[in-house]
Ligand SMILES: NCc1[nH]cc(CCC(=O)O)c1CC(=O)O
């Protein structure tokens with residue numbers, strides 16, 4: 001028998017010994033998924049007591065505010081720490097200047113107020129970007145065909161303020177404009193919202209996996225054949241993600257996010273290892289839709305692939321996951 005490595009070679013070292021029983025597998029398990037890791041994205045729509053299915057996101061509905069309040073209660077019962085609210089703004093309220101984004105009574109602000117009234121001690125995260133309010137589907141203001149940075153950032157500051165006024169706990173800018181984290185932090189502090197947290201979509205890629213989300217908030221039609229490549233990152237890049245994250249931390253982000261998830265696990269790992277900051281990952285709509293579609297065809301086991309995909313994020317170093325599977329995963333974790 002020769003021992004070449006520090007741990008010795010076969011047959012002295014048999015990795016399968018630790019795997020032979022359930023208790024032993026539990027004993028050597030390195031990562032754990034718990035309900036504390038889950039952030040549940042919820043789509044709100046105008047009206048009363050209505051659920052509208054989103055065909056490209058099976059099992060996810062757009063809900064009216066009264067039902068969003070019920071979902072919030074469900075999140076609380078399941079032990080999910082945070083929900084994320086996204087508005088399906090009516091088409092007639094979408095404009096090139098995106099004024100509805102800064103209306104203190106817009107759908108998102110009304111939803112936050114209604115949920116906060118219950119005092120559930122549940123975190124509420126609000127996305128900050130202009131695409132749910134723009135007639136062109138872009139995340140910022142457009143001038144001469146270009147999404148302009150600094151004018152957009154001014155709007156994003158105002159959008160953050162109306163959301164903070166409504167009671168939002170975590171402001172989550174998803175727009176990828178330069179300098180917006182610093183500007184939003186300054187605006188929040190100036191208006192007395194020092195306690196409001198910022199989770200930056202710091203490394204967000206120009207991905208084709210956002211399709212079903214754009215259906216859900218009704219922006220896909222408006223965006224048409226357009227894309228977001230002048231502000232969202234090139235999927236070919238990884239060092240650039242570290243520069244983006246470094247800037248956002250320096251500008252005051254309390255938490256950083258990588259998006260999408262499964263195709264970008266390498267980015268999650270590098271970001272966590274490099275900065276050691278609270279790091280989140282968004283398992284986006286297209287990832288959810290893929291697993292559902294395959295399961296619907298009987299090709300994959302949905303429960304198992306769901307849990308495996310969520311565990312992959314933990315293994316890569318994520319501290320939490322935004323996922324449409326949140327309520328389902330929470331239920332399964334509760335049952336054990
Ligand atoms: N800026 C808005 C936003 N916030 C979250 C997502 C995508 C989430 C998902 O696909 O689940 C998007 C879409 C986009 O950037 O086009």
Ligand SMILES: [Mg+2]
Pocket residue numbers: 176177178179202244247248
């Ligand atoms: Mg940036």
